[in-house]
Amino acid sequence: MRATNRLSAKGISAAAPGKYADGGGLWFVKRDDGGAQWVLRVTIHGRRREMGLGAFPAVGLGEARRKADEARAKVRDSVDPIKDRERQRREAARKLHLFQDIAQDAFESRKAALKGDGQAGRWFSPLALHVLPKLGKIPVSEIDQIDIRDTLLPIWHTKSETARKALRRIGICIKHAAALGLPVDLQAVEKADALLGKSRHKAEHIPAMRWQDVPSFYASLNEGSTAHLALRLLILTGVRSSPLRHMHEDQMDGDIWTIPGEKMKGRRDATPDYRVPLVPEALDIIEQARRVSRSGFLFPSVRKGVISDATMARLMERRKMEARPHGFRTSLRVWLAETTDARYEVAETMLAHTVGSAVERTYKRTDFLEQRRILLLRWADHVTGKTGKVLQLASAQ
Structure with a gap:
């Protein structure tokens, strides 16, 4: 009898339930339920192992013999074919982590550190719109x-x-995939940046109103509606739209409004709270807003939550204006530069911009609150049409 290749394709197809040896440790096992599979018996490192080679007829006689030959070759090289196959399966599984799954997992791991837990989807949207449709699978x-x-x-x-x-x-x-132990090219983005080159696109700044025109616009916001009051306070304080829209009673203490660090743009875990001095004109607006406040929020939406980011912008759009709410920060900054002698770091702090290195900020522990209060008082005078005088600030250390 031959030592190997004892079976025939015709014979195994008609075989009754039982075990049939093809030789060299390869067995054809026919079950009572009609199913069948291939099993290879090998001895490696003094241990007898049984290795499944697949189900019949998906794996035919020829393929079973080929798989058996490959496994025997590994045994001759003192490699356990069963462990080697498991290793290959693990490596294959690692390579099958789709980019869309990694992106979602990376987003979930960072969501708590994003503004509003990333609920607005702004962090993920560049991926969802422009990357995942091509690279997700x-x-x-x-x-x-x-x-x-x-x-x-x-x-x-x-x-x-x-x-x-x-x-x-x-x-x-x-980087998230690399932290998971997946074999990725950590320099791929840097290389892609080099291949893409410098963009020809010119950034368009948000349209801003000239500071000389702000008083007339401010005066036109006289209806006492939530949108009008919000715009007035936005102009007076120079803050961004989001913290103003989410302004809450808990954040105020007398004439100081403290915006939590997590509500500031570009939030980091160590972002400090930002104090805003409230001048009398601002306090008067807040008192008016309290009449329609809900759940402590001064600028509630008609339905639920707070007014949207577009509420104030649409008001300006309906008036056929080019300027937008965010542009009033520019109006304030240009007014500071052209009509006051405010130091650079004070003027930038007025807009909650980060000034200086981390080391400098560590030693310069001031937010120039009182100097900013003086400037905002003069800004309020300008905005309300009370004065147009140029302000000279005494130098303060």
């Missing part, structure tokens, strides 16, 4: 700089800021 370990370049090139020169955000998000996702 690709294993993250297979993504290289060419894939990233080809994905972002259509918007690189037309939507520069969005493309940059998408590139940064891809980098975060790849």
Whole structure:
């Protein structure tokens, strides 16, 4: 009898339930229920092992013999074929982590550190809109700089800021994959950036109203509606729209409004709270807003929550104005530069901009509150049409 290749394709198809040896440790096992499979018996490191080679007829006689030969070759090299197959399966599984799954996992791990827990989806939207439709179904370990370049090139020169955000998000996702132990190219984003080159897109600044025109606009906000009051307070304080829209009674203490660090733009875990001095004109607006406040929020929406980011902008759009609410921060900054001698760091702090290095900020522990109060008093005088005088500030250390 032959030592190997004892079975025939015709014979195994008609075989009754039982075990049939093909030789060399390869067995055909036919079950009572009609199913069948291939089993290879080998001895490795003094241990007898049984290795399944697949079900019949999906794995035919020829393929079973080929798999058996490969396993026997590994045994001759003192490699356990069963452990080696499991290792290969694990490696294959690691490579099958799709980019869309990694991106979602990266977002979930960072959501708590994002403004509003990332509920608005702004962190994820550059990926969802411009990256996942092309790279989402690709294993993250297979993504290289060419894939990233080809994905972002259509918007690189037309939507520069969005493309940059998408590139940064891809980098975060790849680092997240590396932290999970997946084989990725950590330099892929840097290489893609080099391939994409400098963007031809010119950033468009948010339209701002000339500071000389602010008083007449401020005077026109005289209906006492939530939108009018919010716009007035936005102009007087120079803050961004989001913290103003979410202004809450708990944040106020007399004539000081403290915006929690997590509500500030570009939030970091160590972002300090930001104090805003409230001048009499601002306090008067707050008193008016309290008449329609809900759950402590001074600018509630008609239905639920607070007014949307677009509420104030639409008011200006309906008046056919080019300027937008955020532009009043520019109006204030230009007024500071042209009509006062406020030091740079004081003027920038007025807009809650970060000034100086981390080391400098560590030693310079001041937010220039009283100097900012004086400036905001003069700004309020200008806005309400009470004065147009140029302000000279005494130098303060």
